[in-house]
Amino acid sequence: xxxxxxxxxxxxxxxxxxxxxxxxxxxxxxxxxxxxxxxxxxxxxxxxxxxxxxxxxxxxxxxxxxxxxxxxxxxxxxxxxxxxxxxxxxxxxxxxxxxxxxxxxxxxxxxxxxxxxxxxxxxxxxxxxxxxxxxxxxxxxxxxxxxxxxxxxxxxxxxxxxxxxxxxxxxxxxxxxxxxxxxxxxxxxxxxxxxxxxxxxxxxxxxxxxxxxxxxxxxxxxxxxxxxxxxxxxxxxxxxxxxxxxxxxxxxxxxxxxxx
Numbered sequence: 310x311x312x313x314x315x316x317x318x319x320x321x322x323x324x325x326x327x328x329x330x331x332x333x334x335x336x337x338x339x340x341x342x343x344x345x346x347x348x349x350x351x352x353x354x355x356x357x358x359x360x361x362x363x364x365x366x367x368x369x370x371x372x373x374x375x376x377x378x379x380x381x382x383x384x385x386x387x388x389x390x391x392x393x394x395x396x397x398x399x400x401x402x403x404x405x406x407x408x409x410x411x412x413x414x415x416x417x418x419x420x421x422x423x424x425x426x427x428x429x430x431x432x433x434x435x436x437x438x439x440x441x442x443x444x445x446x447x448x449x450x451x452x453x454x455x456x457x458x459x460x461x462x463x464x465x466x467x468x469x470x471x472x473x474x475x476x477x478x479x480x481x482x483x484x485x486x487x488x489x490x491x492x493x494x495x496x497x498x499x500x501x502x503x504x505x506x507x508x509x510x511x512x513x514x515x516x517x518x519x520x521x522x523x524x525x526x527x528x529x530x531x532x533x534x535x536x537x538x539x540x541x542x543x544x545x546x547x548x549x550x551x552x553x554x555x556x557x558x559x560x561x562x563x564x565x566x567x568x569x
Contacts, residue, residue: 353408353511355415359504363422363497367429370493375430379494382485383426384435388446389481390420390501392453393474395441400460400467408515409471412508419504422497429493452477468515472523475509479536480527503542513537 394416401409420436427434435445442457444450456474460467482502489495513523525533 353406353515354411355504355507355511359415359418359507362418362425363500364425366496367422367425367493370496372429372493373491375432375491376489378488379491380430380432382488383423383430383432383494385446385481386485386498386501387420387423387427388435388444388449389478390416390423391436391439392444392449393478394420395453396456396460396470396474398441399457400470403461404464404467406464406467406515408511409467412471412511415504415508419501422500426493426497465516465519465521468512468519469521469523471512472509472516473526475505475512476523476525476527476533478505479509479532483528506536506539507541509533509536510541 394413397409397413397416400406401413424434424436426432437445442453444453456470460470479502482498482505486495486498486502489498516523524530528536
């Protein structure tokens with residue numbers, strides 16, 4: 310190999326190193342992009358078990374006497390879960406954010422779970438008209454109207470409404486759980502609570518991605534902080550909070566709400 314050939318080879322080699330370094334500097338941080346995409350996906354999509362019917366497990370639990378407080382609680386939660394579904398579906402149609410459509414489907418499963426208890430205990434279903442935005446409970450009707458109006462202002466306002474709905478849901482479920490000792494009702498309420506905590510984490514994460522934050526309105530600031538600092542929850546729980554994987558397919562497709 311002559312001198313000219315050697316020099317040409319060295320120049321080519323050095324040029325390759327320079328191009329490689331330039332490419333490395335211009336290439337985005339792929340792992341960071343992947344992590345961000347994964348975080349966005351996790352926040353937009355409820356856990357798979359959030360779409361599993363609770364009916365098979367409900368049927369295995371004893372049928373116990375219902376108190377007036379327990380009945381009123383079920384009436385409230387049937388429409389309050391419908392409220393979440395309706396608000397999210399309406400805001401999805403307005404803003405096109407996937408998180409609203411995905412969580413609306415989860416809320417459909419939740420309201421069906423309460424309906425399963427209505428059928429088990431022969432309670433008259435207050436949802437005689439399943440049309441979006443129609444409620445028998447006047448307080449929830451007003452909540453729907455107000456929340457949709459608030460969420461129509463901007464994407465951030467819509468996501469804040471989502472966090473607010475889950476905040477309210479968690480607080481109401483906390484009150485109702487202490488008013489019942491029926492195993493099947495506790496089973497449903499525990500699962501609804503788990504789902505609402507997951508949804509609250511998701512809406513908060515979406516707000517954080519937009520450099521915004523949410524302040525708890527119904528649960529305490531300490532409870533909200535604890536929810537955010539804990540991991541996404543999975544599994545359909547037994548009464549009393551023992552978690553296990555659920556099974557089965559989708560289920561079949563009042564009282565006054567909080568006024569604080």
